[in-house]
Amino acid sequence: MPAFYRELLDTDLSVLDGLADAWQNTHTRTEKLPKRMMDEVLKPLRDKGYWEGAAAPHAWSLIDDIARQLAAANKVAKALAGVIDDAVADLKVIRRDLKDAVRRTRDQGLAVDASGRVSGYITAEQHIPMGQRVYSARYAELAQEEINGIVRRGITADQSLSMALMADVGLGAWFNTGPRHSSIDTTDRISVDEYNAYHRALSGKDPYPEAKDDSPYGLGLDYVTGIGPRHKDFTNGDRMADLMQSMESMQDIRKQTVEQWEATGDKEGQAAFSISASGKVAAGKKLLTEDLPAIVTNDPDHLGEAFMGSYNVDYVVRGTDPDGSLVVEYTLNNTTSSESALHYIGYYDWLKYAEIADGPMTSAVSQTVTWTERIPGKTS
Incomplete structure (x- = not known):
């Protein structure tokens, strides 16, 4: 039985709710910042002739980069808020379904331990007629399949959340200018090479090592x-x-x-x-x-x-x-x-x-x- 059963039941999802709110507030508060910075700081800095000679093109390029990064940061904040909101909604539904499945299982007289493992009737086995023992094993198997299936959904939602966030933030030093996910339902857009790079980065490894041609x-x-x-x-x-x-x-x-x-x-x-x-x-x-x-x-x-x-x-x-x-x-x-x-x-x-x-x-x-x-x- 996957350990995620316990995590799904015990994790405080209000923390994720708070994180989604924080990113949404960040998006709202920075929505007009790119234009304001451009009008009040960057455009005057570029246009007032402070830059001369070979330094000018480089300075202008840096100013343009700053403008792009401000706009990108706002896009990323909006995308992250959407991804977390969607994940929390899914995880709450999955948790409710899991609790309902456990309740139905126990209502049948079956036992569900702390790890989510289903066992036969709580009544001592020696007091159950042989025919009823068959039902006991079959009902336990069906209940376990249902619980496993719900936990798999939870694992999928959790993994999709982490990968969608990684994809939106990106691995570069600059903000991602084109976040592609506003929910956890679009992870099929993430290539296997990106999955590989993200997990290498999470493990502290070079996400894009030099290719080896060894045979x-x-x-x-x-x-x-x-x-x-x-x-x-x-x-x-x-x-x-x-x-x-x-x-x-x-x-x-x-x-x-x-x-x-x-x-x-x-x-x-x-x-x-x-x-x-x-x-x-x-x-x-x-x-x-x-x-x-x-x-x-x-x-x-x-x-x-x-x-x-x-x-x-x-x-x-x-x-x-x-x-x-x-x-x-x-x-x-x-x-x-x-x-x-x-x-x-x-x-x-x-x-x-x-x-x-x-x-x-x-x-x-x-x-x-x-x-x-x-x-x-x-x-x-």
């Missing part, structure tokens, strides 16, 4: 030669991130993501791909017919799998679009070592000791690939 071939060479950094990070826009997204096995990873999100309401989880899930014979066939040819031909659909082998991927559902599509951040950690190099023929304990010394074929290299993408949800 599996280059990373494999780092391992074989023992040269180069032992760890590399990749994200949206990097070649390795593109390869991970295009892997055929990611279709099942995405399916697992949607199923787990719908079943549990937890925004964080893990999905897995195993090359030996269908047995060693199938794994050998995959090696001969897909992975080795991919290495030779640089096939983007299978090259990533040939490099990764079996893998686990962590995911975080970062947002839900109005059409039900999910915005998901995936993180895949991979280590290339003597053990992983032989992932098709088996693992051997003695290979662990080969990783101790630094040098060719003995020093493991690792990669963390984190990327954000949109995937169809159950209802999209």
